[in-house]
Amino acid sequence: MLTFDFRNCMEDGVGRDHGLCEQDLNDAQPLLDRALTQLKRWHEDGVAGFLDLPSMNGVIDGISKEALRVRGDFENLVVLGIGGSALGLRCLAGALLHPFHNLLDREARGGLPRLFVCDNVDPDTFISLLDTLDLKKTCFNVISKSGGTTETQAQLALVLERLHVLLGDGWRNNVIVTTDPTAGELRKYVNAEKLKSLSVPSNVGGRFSVLSAVGLFPAACMGIDIFGLREGALLVTKTASSDDITLNAPLRLAATHYLLDHKRGKKISVMFPYCDGLSLFADWYVQLWAESLGKEGKGTTPLKAIGATDQHSQLQLFMEGPNDKVLTFLGVREPRTSRQKMTLKNLPANFNYLNGKTLGDVLHAEQHATADALRQAKRPNLTITLPTLNARSLGSLLMTFEIATAFAGALYDRSPFDQPGVELSKVLTKKILSAS
């Protein structure tokens, strides 16, 4: 289970000007109760479908079966998707695959395909990728909840042109579509061409879809333990109805961020994993937080940092710049294999404090030192610790932040499930392309 340490967000840690006191939390209890009621209502009204994903068992068997075919038949899995159709899978793959998976030969990869997540329309990247891969041996998973994503349609058009030439009618074996069960352009296309497809429940938005077929199908193709992900997530959904914030971590996360924004002016939320494998979790969080809460002039700005690397980049600003941030450290207690525990030897005299230590020891020491340095500089921060980085703990972490984000939406008194602000740029894009 995840553990949470909020002490450095409280006045005992960082003082009254920058930390919360028990009174702040007590005063907020009516707000927290309202948030609990709101989330229940959203769930009952069917707009918070992400809460049901860990317990939807019918879907997962179909996913597993189709994934087995892909693992057997293809050298490469290419996912075409953007935003919520890409970030969840990127996070899963970054955390749970070998760090250099695509560079390993097929045997060292355990017979699994290589993975490419294409979430942009930069021609340099996308066309270079198509030129690099053996497309006959490549499965394309096309993901768009709405079926109306310009970028994904543009990618698909280029892919289809090549597959038609290479494979004739056989191209259909190489394409699997993930989209709405009934609506949208991609569903029409699936029906017309009789393509293999998977469904995203209509009431699950892109940024909350990692535990639907959007994230789970390609993850299963890559050998990721999708049952473990769901189990970990389920553990969290069970705790999220308690009105006692000492028992309900997502609610405490939401309350802490909301109160530090409103009462202490902390407008920036830094996600700071001390673990390369959680680097893309931070990107996933940035979308979730920014797109759910940034509305009507409200919301805090999420920011990514990576430890220990960013001690040599952003830490100066975090320590001595404007005191306008709250930082969330993510730590991992145990590395994945004992292989990672080799100790350091024969260091020069100035570095003898490293002798006998593992890299993990160094990383942990830096994480704790940085959290403490920030505390001393009166910069509020909190720490979430994973026992080890695996499917189960990652599932818990994902669901913790999905629920925390929904609670935060309720606290800001605004639905976290829409994104009206992105429409204008889509309209203007169409206008420019239609005119040229």
Next chain:
Amino acid sequence: MLTFDFRNCMEDGVGRDHGLCEQDLNDAQPLLDRALTQLKRWHEDGVAGFLDLPSMNGVIDGISKEALRVRGDFENLVVLGIGGSALGLRCLAGALLHPFHNLLDREARGGLPRLFVCDNVDPDTFISLLDTLDLKKTCFNVISKSGGTTETQAQLALVLERLHVLLGDGWRNNVIVTTDPTAGELRKYVNAEKLKSLSVPSNVGGRFSVLSAVGLFPAACMGIDIFGLREGALLVTKTASSDDITLNAPLRLAATHYLLDHKRGKKISVMFPYCDGLSLFADWYVQLWAESLGKEGKGTTPLKAIGATDQHSQLQLFMEGPNDKVLTFLGVREPRTSRQKMTLKNLPANFNYLNGKTLGDVLHAEQHATADALRQAKRPNLTITLPTLNARSLGSLLMTFEIATAFAGALYDRSPFDQPGVELSKVLTKKILSAS
């Protein structure tokens, strides 16, 4: 040459509450003059050595010669460094290598080694990499300006242990050190072991070192045109002494950010390239801006976004969240090869605005649409356009922001060349490791 469009930062674009007016710039002229004088003084005092890097010709021949040896002898180049010792090279490689360089076979790579930049001490990543590579065919470039970087020493200790076993006395061929010309632990080590080494001028700090041996040597090993980088940079240094901001882009960048912070409350600076190849430029910028300016409670917080991807992630917040940001779009006019210009065909009816367009057209349309949508939402933004992404334009871009950052330091009335705030966490790290 780069072109700059500041119109969406001005009141005509985004209104008086969020944009600057000509009067703001005129009133600031004494401040700008002071900044020009200050940069000149820093240069004369020898603390702004980065300004001289593009014209230091002696160094570059040694770099080129040694790089040729590495390209001939090794399959892999692994750089051990963190912060300023890694981010510049990451930026160069991300922009100028094939997007899937490490996956290409040696012939398709043009005989060049694969590149790995190790800027963390996460055991999962680092030990997995050492386990994956054929270390006999791997050259390690160990980079630390001070020679006193804990993370780099820890990495080096693990590498040396393996190289000693594999290569006996021959290990020296596989290690090249880049550090201070005379001072520090690594220089001592170079002298004691008679290792190959390169020097970083003492008056060039890590985050300003990309155009020294720190960035140029490994870049040259990877076949990057280091002369083009320097030429592009040199073009910019020549314009940076003008007191007319319409001629001095770095000064106008600094002034715009400073004034939008002080007079319009824009506390966050978003770097928003519409080009995958400039993704790591944004990371480089984040360090440069954060570590140089985040001091004494001042400085704005830099943030990375990527277009078009982040239209599906952070854009909602940028459009409708707090109006506390200024955004910098980076666009590239022409893709690198005509191969990237294939047109889209056979789109479904709803997407017929895409027919006949290239991916580059789509990306450009999205960039301009997003800038305009932000303008309509009264969010100040500016656009920098590169003619194409190559060594020359990238060199100009890097130097533009180095000088702009130095000017901003002068405007905030604080040296941009130190980082006192990172020391405490280093002290506490040593304490933890020494005690355990």
